[in-house]
Amino acid sequence: QSALTQPASVSGSPGQSITISCTGTSSDVGSYHYVSWFQQRPGNAPKLMIYDVNKRPSGVSNRFSGSKSGNTASLTISGLQGEDEADYYCSSYTSTSTWVFGGGTQLTVL
Amino acid sequence: QVQLVESGGGVVQPGRSLRLSCSASGFTFGTYGMHWVRQAPGKGLEWVAVIWHDGSNKYYADSVKGRFTVSRDNSKNTLYLQMNSLRIEDTGVYYCARDAGREGNFDSWGRGTLVTVSS
Numbered sequence: 001q002s003a004l005t006q007p008a009s010v011s012g013s014p015g016q017s018i019t020i021s022c023t024g025t026s027s028d029v030g031s032y033h034y035v036s037w038f039q040q041r042p043g044n045a046p047k048l049m050i051y052d053v054n055k056r057p058s059g060v061s062n063r064f065s066g067s068k069s070g071n072t073a074s075l076t077i078s079g080l081q082g083e084d085e086a087d088y089y090c091s092s093y094t095s096t097s098t099w100v101f102g103g104g105t106q107l108t109v110l
Numbered sequence: 111q112v113q114l115v116e117s118g119g120g121v122v123q124p125g126r127s128l129r130l131s132c133s134a135s136g137f138t139f140g141t142y143g144m145h146w147v148r149q150a151p152g153k154g155l156e157w158v159a160v161i162w163h164d165g166s167n168k169y170y171a172d173s174v175k176g177r178f179t180v181s182r183d184n185s186k187n188t189l190y191l192q193m194n195s196l197r198i199e200d201t202g203v204y205y206c207a208r209d210a211g212r213e214g215n216f217d218s219w220g221r222g223t224l225v226t227v228s229s
Contacts, residue, residue: 001172003154036215038155045205045221046147046155051214089155091216097169099145099215104154 004029004090004102011108017078020105022090023071028100030071034093037066037075040104041086049088050075077107085109112136112218114206119223122196132189132206132220140164140184143209145216146191148225150202159191160209174200196227 005023012018022029022037029035035053038046048057050066053073063078073092077084090102118130132144146158159170159180168180179192189206203222210217 003156034215038216040155045219046207046216047219048214048217051217052212055214057214057217087154091155091157093215097167098171099157099160101147101155101157 001094001096001098001100004092004100006088006090006102006105008103009106009108011110012077012080013110014080014082016080017076018080018107019077020075020088020090020107022073022075022092022102024073024092024100025071027096028092028094029068029073031095032093033068035066035068035073036091037064037073038089038091039084039086040089046089080109082109112208114208114218114220116204116206116220116223119204119225121226121228123229124196124198124227126196127192127194128196128225130191130193130204130223130225132191134187134189134208137208139182139187143211144180144182144189145207145209146180146189147205147207147216147219148200148202149205149222150199153202156202158204161189193225196225198227201225201227 037050040046054066113135161180177195205222207216208218
């Protein structure tokens, strides 16, 4: 149950697009469509932003999108806004019927 | 609306036990799987356990297997996490989260309860 690999930090200017990667293995990301992304602001609980690789829950901005290729999933935020500044985590279902999270990525809006 | 409220956290010595609760409202609790997820101070999220909607299946992270037990009482709309043989590294905020299956795993979260394991 090793954590999925995410970059520790990414940054972008308002209006730009950024992409956060989430690399797993053939036992998790590579084999299942159950990849999710979460936003967590300081002091708050995580919030689901993307599920099943590329689906957005009701109420989540369409500036957030997800994709997957092989063992790597990606979260793209377009039209970056100051309110997007937060930590982002990916998660995946695994072949042992468990779940695993990524180490988290801190997004800074310059 | 969906509401999840964790309770039972506190300060406990290594080797002791603690039971967390997660009270659910605003949805039909007995039709959803439920997770426990924890976060050590200043660290990332760590999945802890999942229990199916009817309690028939439970799965655990290797780090807690054999020490933690997840259970639920659908008549009380409550999820539990019994934590035994606690270690210093179990310190963190414990969240419960709903698994809405086709509408999203971990789609709703509580605010968390802090567990501190310290001598």
